[in-house]
Amino acid sequence: MTLSIWRYSHLALAVSSFLFITVAALTGIVLAFEPIEKEWELSAIPTTENVTVAEAMSTLQMNYLEVLELSVTQDSRVKASVITEEGDVANFYINPKTGEKAGELADEAEVYTFARSLHRSLFLKSTGRFFIGLTSLLLFVISITGLVLIIKRQQSIQKFFAKILKDNFWQYAHTYFGRLFLIPIVLITLTGVLMSLFQFQVFEHPTLAHELQENLLKETPSLEVADFPIFQQTPLSEVRSIDFPFSSDVADYYQLNLQDREVRVNQFTGAVLSERLYPFQELAYRWSFDTHTGETNALWAFVLLLSAISILFFIVSGFKLTFKRRKGSIKNKFKASESTHVILVGSETGSTFPFAIWLQQQLIATGKKVFVAEMNAYETYPNLEQLLILTATYGAGEAPVNADKFIQRFQETAQGTFEFAIVGFGSFAYPDYCQFAYDVEHELLQSETAKPLLNLHTVNNRSAESFNQWLLQYGQVSGFVPDAYQNDSSKTAKRKKKYQFEVIARTALQLEHQTFMITLQGKKAGTFTSGDLLAIAPQSDTHDRLYSVGMNTKNQILLSIKLHDKGLCSQFLNSLQVGDTLQASRMKNKSFYFPKQARNVVMIATGTGIAPFLGMVQHNSKKIPTHLFWGAQNATAFEHYAEIINPALESKQLSEFIPAYSRATETKVYVQDKICKEEQLLANTFEKGGVVMICGSVVMQKAVLEVLSKLCKTHCKYDLSHYQKKGQLLMDCY
């Protein structure tokens, strides 16, 4: 609930002000170049560094007939207005040490004048200034709501700077750059608001009321300006400008306009006649001006430039995200009241909707009356037979924004008896994997009217493969054969260029376990790394199946395959003989490569999930200590792999092979049980910078993660998620 308030405010403010923000950011980009360009052009002109007012005044008096004005620019260069020996009035930059002319004053380039007017007032005078001020305020509030969203995303303020988990590119980049530019943007907007308040005279620039000390208004003892103590004590860098006496009347004085005060000085004796500090609000204004324009510092101006560019990026990425969320818009052919099948969707960023819409189409094709709704819209469905819930999890195991009221609504809504099935969408990158789906299941199981049709199924990282497994199960219990769902990544895989590979070896089908191995060779084979995926479509009109590959030392691809009764692809691969060819493409899977450097590696796999590890151990030439836990029904399943694993053990490229056979003895032993026995090895691996890699089924993955999570709590300094974020836990499960 709270998350949605922040998100809606963030979005609503951004939508309502994005045009003004765009103009302000674009012109801001142009204006940020001005101080950078100036710094470049004026680099040869000396600054006020190490010069006192006394030195500058005396050199000026020596060089010119009269000095009318002296001012110090925000980038610390000194400008003077003087009467030259020839009697001409001249304005230029001076060298404050020598008093000599150091450079010409240049007029501002037109592009900056244009950009400045647009930036300040949109060429609409007061009205424009008002809108720009308001835009600044809105952008400030957008930044603050963004800050809250980042904290919520990172799950706590302490984890604000922790690694951001990459869910999808736009969301990741929006958060990453948001965090990076948050402080500059808050400063830009706050200072913008403050300057607008001065513009509209909510705050006013003060006129300091000086009271001259009458007793000091005298001409003696007369001193040279170079000897005035106040001039000697004041560094030129503290000066903004100096007003010179209008006449030689003792009542006329020098006025030093310093950064924080004004000082009036007797022109004959150098006595301080009056000194007044600027009030805080004036200092705040000046600081705002300098911060907002970057005129005092080219480096800060560069930060402002990047921040203005980032604002444009946030507009683009923000709209991409919003558009993606809206992509899930639901179209219903049937009314809720007439539908027998209701699909409820819990989604935060919209990516669960395509799965639900696919399911809706599949069911409608079998003649069912289907209604799709967001979970929060749960109501009484008079003809309900099956309730199908597809939901993501957010925050720290919380409900997505459109499902946060579901549990309450479910408790309050009367419903006849119905069957239900739940698919949880989540990511193993989060410690509370699919937690909300489990919460919903727990709630439904409490109800007397809801009967489970299937066990809860979880889908990691929107895996189409995993969803299709569920779809098949659902089709089986519902008596129809669904078409396989294809998401963007499986479509991309399909669009990827296919290459030809030749079967150069294969093992016979191991009858007991229905597994076999194939070795492939092809022009493209050399570009693979163990852990990459080979995308194979058994027929041109079917979707790709992904196989995790192991590379042998001859750069040939090893596939380990389980033959499924109804598995089109595994049947096709099993039909291949040595010399046959197949078309396939490569999907890089960099996040599952053997680490180039690590203290040690622990590999965990079940069944054919061993394939990438078969390649990795063969390439472990550095002999990084590596342990392999492998689960299967019994030792006969190991036959295929023995000829790779045994030599690797002998050569020490594999330190230990720890099998877990679930049907070899009376008591079932699973891979997670073996891990429990070796918890010290695992704990040391995490603590001392080793890497744990898991490959195989999601069921095994879940069980293993539970064990790892527990052992981290008892034996390690941090939670499992900490090591995962540090890249010490790599997974490729399906």
Ligand SMILES: Cc1cc2nc3c(=O)[nH]c(=O)nc-3n(C[C@H](O)[C@H](O)[C@H](O)COP(=O)(O)O)c2cc1C
């Ligand atoms: C900020 C954030 C927090 C998340 N928290 C969890 C979580 O606690 N548990 C989980 O399994 N998945 C979590 N996920 C992953 C999403 O549930 C997953 O990507 C899901 O497929 C997104 O579906 P949607 O686009 O329909 O919202 C999180 C994702 C993000 C961006």
